[in-house]
Amino acid sequence: MYSVGIDIGSVASKAVVFNGEDIISKVILPTGWSPRETGEKVLATLLQEGKIERQQIKVIVGTGYGRISLPFLDKKVTEITCHGVGAHYFDHEVRTVIDIGGQDSKVVKLDAKGNVLDFLMNDKCAAGTGRFLQVMAHVLEIDISELSTIAEGAEPQKINSMCTVFAESEVVSLMAEGASKESIAAGLLQSVSNKTYSLASRVGVENKVFFSGGVSKNPLLKIFLEKKLDVAIHSSPLSQYIGAIGAAVIGYGKNVLVP
Amino acid sequence: MYSVGIDIGSVASKAVVFNGEDIISKVILPTGWSPRETGEKVLATLLQEGKIERQQIKVIVGTGYGRISLPFLDKKVTEITCHGVGAHYFDHEVRTVIDIGGQDSKVVKLDAKGNVLDFLMNDKCAAGTGRFLQVMAHVLEIDISELSTIAEGAEPQKINSMCTVFAESEVVSLMAEGASKESIAAGLLQSVSNKTYSLASRVGVENKVFFSGGVSKNPLLKIFLEKKLDVAIHSSPLSQYIGAIGAAVIGYGKNVLVP
Ligand code: SF4
Numbered sequence: 001m002y003s004v005g006i007d008i009g010s011v012a013s014k015a016v017v018f019n020g021e022d023i024i025s026k027v028i029l030p031t032g033w034s035p036r037e038t039g040e041k042v043l044a045t046l047l048q049e050g051k052i053e054r055q056q057i058k059v060i061v062g063t064g065y066g067r068i069s070l071p072f073l074d075k076k077v078t079e080i081t082c083h084g085v086g087a088h089y090f091d092h093e094v095r096t097v098i099d100i101g102g103q104d105s106k107v108v109k110l111d112a113k114g115n116v117l118d119f120l121m122n123d124k125c126a127a128g129t130g131r132f133l134q135v136m137a138h139v140l141e142i143d144i145s146e147l148s149t150i151a152e153g154a155e156p157q158k159i160n161s162m163c164t165v166f167a168e169s170e171v172v173s174l175m176a177e178g179a180s181k182e183s184i185a186a187g188l189l190q191s192v193s194n195k196t197y198s199l200a201s202r203v204g205v206e207n208k209v210f211f212s213g214g215v216s217k218n219p220l221l222k223i224f225l226e227k228k229l230d231v232a233i234h235s236s237p238l239s240q241y242i243g244a245i246g247a248a249v250i251g252y253g254k255n256v257l258v259p
Numbered sequence: 260m261y262s263v264g265i266d267i268g269s270v271a272s273k274a275v276v277f278n279g280e281d282i283i284s285k286v287i288l289p290t291g292w293s294p295r296e297t298g299e300k301v302l303a304t305l306l307q308e309g310k311i312e313r314q315q316i317k318v319i320v321g322t323g324y325g326r327i328s329l330p331f332l333d334k335k336v337t338e339i340t341c342h343g344v345g346a347h348y349f350d351h352e353v354r355t356v357i358d359i360g361g362q363d364s365k366v367v368k369l370d371a372k373g374n375v376l377d378f379l380m381n382d383k384c385a386a387g388t389g390r391f392l393q394v395m396a397h398v399l400e401i402d403i404s405e406l407s408t409i410a411e412g413a414e415p416q417k418i419n420s421m422c423t424v425f426a427e428s429e430v431v432s433l434m435a436e437g438a439s440k441e442s443i444a445a446g447l448l449q450s451v452s453n454k455t456y457s458l459a460s461r462v463g464v465e466n467k468v469f470f471s472g473g474v475s476k477n478p479l480l481k482i483f484l485e486k487k488l489d490v491a492i493h494s495s496p497l498s499q500y501i502g503a504i505g506a507a508v509i510g511y512g513k514n515v516l517v518p
Contacts, residue, residue, distance in 0.1 A: 103425070124420075124421060124422060124425075125384070125422050126422050126423075126424035126425060131424055131425075132424075135424065161383075162383060163383060163384050163385050163423075164385075164422075164423070164424045165385035165390060165391075165394065165423045165424065166362070166383075166385060166390075
């Protein structure tokens with residue numbers, strides 16, 4: 001028996017197949033204009049790539065902002081709960097999840113069983129999210145995936161404005177003044193780290209800390225955040241799937257959670 | 260004897276000459292890259308256009324964020340204080356000043372003598388400022404000065420995101436879905452009105468209310484704000500000069516303030 005978890009985020013849609021022990025298939029696609037079409041495409045691709053028949057899937061659980069648009073779900077669960085369960089699946093010792101997605105960021109505190117004790121979410125302000133970095137990569141005329149690479153080893157340029165709009169003007173001025181793209185890129189990652197730090201401090205951070213979401217793929221951001229929070233931060237190549245994994249684990253049945 | 264007030268804002272720099280009773284000359288110029296150069300240019304233009312000799316000026320008072328860069332000032336005063344004094348000069352019955360500038364907004368509460376009792380300022384977030392409208396005018400491919408004109412009489416389109424960055428995407432989507440520029444423009448002015456309302460409610464609004472700053476030149480925004488606050492809002496063709504006027508009045512001597 002398999003369960004499927006689908007996480008329709010504002011920027012990327014993720015889905016995984018869970019066999020009760022392992023994630024045996026995964027798919028990520030841009031969400032685009034229609035969460036419903038994307039959800040169907042994600043499911044079809046998942047089955048096809050995993051060579052899985054529809055009837056082998058016992059249950060499909062949806063999460064993420066676009067879950068309301070999916071007609072084929074057996075269950076809908078909030079992303080906060082799914083992030084908790086997903087992080088617990090990765091490592092039972094995780095007590096804090098820091099997730100930075102394409103358009104939001106959240107900090108979720110967990111108990112020893114992966115239940116949510118507390119959380120804070122920012123989905124109102126583009127600062128400190130993937131969107132901030134996307135806007136800035138555009139100004140720097142680089143791909144967002146290059147930000148961390150070019151920033152490595154550079155002295156971070158101080159970016160005074162937290163606001164995406166004001167920081168964008170600041171970056172334009174800095175470039176006009178001859179500041180290097182490398183130092184600006186480092187400064188921008190530091191800005192996201194600072195904004196995340198203030199969100200995390202308001203909830204309180206407890207060990208172990210797990211870093212997830214698309215933006216967690218920036219190694220330099222992870223380093224800045226570790227320094228700022230003064231804790232080791234754990235992640236996984238699958239961390240972008242954490243919501244989908246949590247949904248699949250919940251679909252499979254809660255018992256898989258308890259060690 | 261004359262006094263001069265200079266207000267170097269983030270977007271526009273304003274200066275006025277005061278003769279103890281009336282504003283006899285005024286100038287407004289874009290601030291541009293160098294507040295210092297702009298300040299000097301504003302002063303020179305002011306004297307030239309007003310046909311005033313430098314020695315007729317007894318005192319020059321500076322305000323606005325760029326005042327620190329001006330070497331020729333006799334005195335520097337915060338924009339909050341200057342806005343209070345300036346509004347009091349316009350109308351002794353003003354108790355609340357709502358100022359929306361190019362990159363910030365503030366609400367200042369005054370006593371019967373124009374002294375500041377309380378204030379709140381937003382200069383961290385582009386939402387609810389002229390910058391928000393500037394970004395949106397660009398998306399709508401109209402001049403910022405046309406926003407209020409085209410919006411007049413249109414049913415305001417609801418803009419869900421307060422954040423400039425997210426609202427920008429929303430406007431792009433709305434246009435793709437065929438919403439009219441007129442209704443979007445009205446919706447954007449309503450968004451600024453809502454953001455201003457929440458700032459004003461936190462300080463508390465008392466009659467009379469004076470509306471100033473570059474953004475106050477949008478008649479429709481004034482109407483939205485009056486409806487939302489449920490008070491009459493007063494303004495003046497000179498309202499964009501309120502900070503400079505306050506500075507000039509302070510320079511002239513406090514006695515001119517008391518009726
Ligand atoms: S601070 Fe900037 S990025 Fe954040 S909500 Fe305001 S406009 Fe948006």
